[in-house]
Amino acid sequence: DARVTQTPRHKVTEMGQEVTMRCQPILGHNTVFWYRQTMMQGLELLAYFRNRAPLDDSGMPKDRFSAEMPDATLATLKIQPSEPRDSAVYFCASGSSNRDYEQYFGPGTRLTVT
Amino acid sequence: GQSLEQPSEVTAVEGAIVQINCTYQTSGFYGLSWYQQHDGGAPTFLSYNALDGLEETGRFSSFLSRSDSYGYLLLQELQMKDSASYFCAALYGQNFVFGPGTRLSVLP
Numbered sequence: 001d002a003r004v005t006q007t008p009r010h011k012v013t014e015m016g017q018e019v020t021m022r023c024q025p026i027l028g029h030n031t032v033f034w035y036r037q038t039m040m041q042g043l044e045l046l047a048y049f050r051n052r053a054p055l056d057d058s059g060m061p062k063d064r065f066s067a068e069m070p071d072a073t074l075a076t077l078k079i080q081p082s083e084p085r086d087s088a089v090y091f092c093a094s095g096s097s098n099r100d101y102e103q104y105f106g107p108g109t110r111l112t113v114t
Numbered sequence: 115g116q117s118l119e120q121p122s123e124v125t126a127v128e129g130a131i132v133q134i135n136c137t138y139q140t141s142g143f144y145g146l147s148w149y150q151q152h153d154g155g156a157p158t159f160l161s162y163n164a165l166d167g168l169e170e171t172g173r174f175s176s177f178l179s180r181s182d183s184y185g186y187l188l189l190q191e192l193q194m195k196d197s198a199s200y201f202c203a204a205l206y207g208q209n210f211v212f213g214p215g216t217r218l219s220v221l222p
């Protein structure tokens with residue numbers, strides 16, 4: 001059945017290292033969202049793409065985070081350099097542009113930065 | 115800024131009915147979604163309201179009152195598997211804002 005996939009599922013890295021998270025949206029979906037979830041801040045929208053073009057990345061720290069969609073089947077979120085405060089679960093979600101409110105979430109990447 | 119408020123925790127017994135409230139800020143508001151998240155899992159979509167009134171989907175219903183900037187999720191015939199966190203999420207233009215979540219515990 002169709003679902004959003006994310007890799008890796010878990011990542012432990014040292015402060016200062018580069019981290020790349022990948023997401024494959026559901027085939028046919030043209031909107032992709034990146035979220036970060038922590039106990040303190042809850043679910044925060046980091047970036048939002050429609051038809052591979054960034055619509056909103058105001059929630060993303062620009063100095064170290066970047067998000068791209070090289071093609072319709074791949075979205076990436078990169079952190080360089082990583083810091084301990086980046087430790088969180090990062091979710092990717094996809095949807096259709098006429099139903100942006102109905103998002104299908106991937107299983108998440110649990111990132112730990114030591 | 116755009117923020118939503120929800121109760122942090124709700125407890126109910128199996129078979130009961132529970133209502134989870136959500137208040138939001140009006141400026142730029144388009145609609146309200148509800149998501150369920152089990153521990154260790156990903157959020158899953160439950161319902162969406164753009165207009166005032168009640169939307170029913172099986173045991174779950176969602177209500178919106180735009181004049182009161184308020185909505186709620188109603189869960190009926192509670193089951194143990196309904197124990198999870200429930201998030202309201204508001205659509206503001208091209209921005210989605212999630213509420214802090216309500217942790218529902220269903221007791222036998």
